[in-house]
Amino acid sequence: MLNEQEITARLAALDGWTREGQAIVKTYRFANYHETMAFVNAGAWIAHRADHHPDLEVGYNRCVVRYSTHSAGGLTDKDFACAARLDALFAA
Amino acid sequence: MLNEQEITARLAALDGWTREGQAIVKTYRFANYHETMAFVNAGAWIAHRADHHPDLEVGYNRCVVRYSTHSAGGLTDKDFACAARLDALFAA
Numbered sequence: 313m314l315n316e317q318e319i320t321a322r323l324a325a326l327d328g329w330t331r332e333g334q335a336i337v338k339t340y341r342f343a344n345y346h347e348t349m350a351f352v353n354a355g356a357w358i359a360h361r362a363d364h365h366p367d368l369e370v371g372y373n374r375c376v377v378r379y380s381t382h383s384a385g386g387l388t389d390k391d392f393a394c395a396a397r398l399d400a401l402f403a404a
Numbered sequence: 405m406l407n408e409q410e411i412t413a414r415l416a417a418l419d420g421w422t423r424e425g426q427a428i429v430k431t432y433r434f435a436n437y438h439e440t441m442a443f444v445n446a447g448a449w450i451a452h453r454a455d456h457h458p459d460l461e462v463g464y465n466r467c468v469v470r471y472s473t474h475s476a477g478g479l480t481d482k483d484f485a486c487a488a489r490l491d492a493l494f495a496a
Binding site for chain 2: 345349359404
């Protein structure tokens, strides 16, 4: 599990992610439902590959992604690595 | 928009759906992430066809579905019709 100093440093290296207790959260926005669902599925593929599954809130044109490492009871490098991979996917 | 009596009657005809303010909500549970994502996508297809999009909370082995007709400011027949279609999909 990362300590507060490590969390602060890793958050600063990401764009648009915020701390929410033992999780990090970002809202991605899309043009329409098709685009939203395509992102949800691409994100699910990353979750499979990383064996690390975020909680998602899916609306018509937005997806809120929330990463936490429940097994560790807090934030780990895995959460920040997956967050960076989702950002790369979004920017692709 | 449906009145309270109509909402109560339509809720009674469904299984596992509960009222939550101006929405109806149900939690579907699955064996694993693959199954969860397959349901999310089948549900998205229904949302496309009905042009009525629920809010979803997607976790590893569960999906919370929340229907409301935002344009009407409350619950309509469309919400209950889509809820029934999702239940049929889940039972398929």
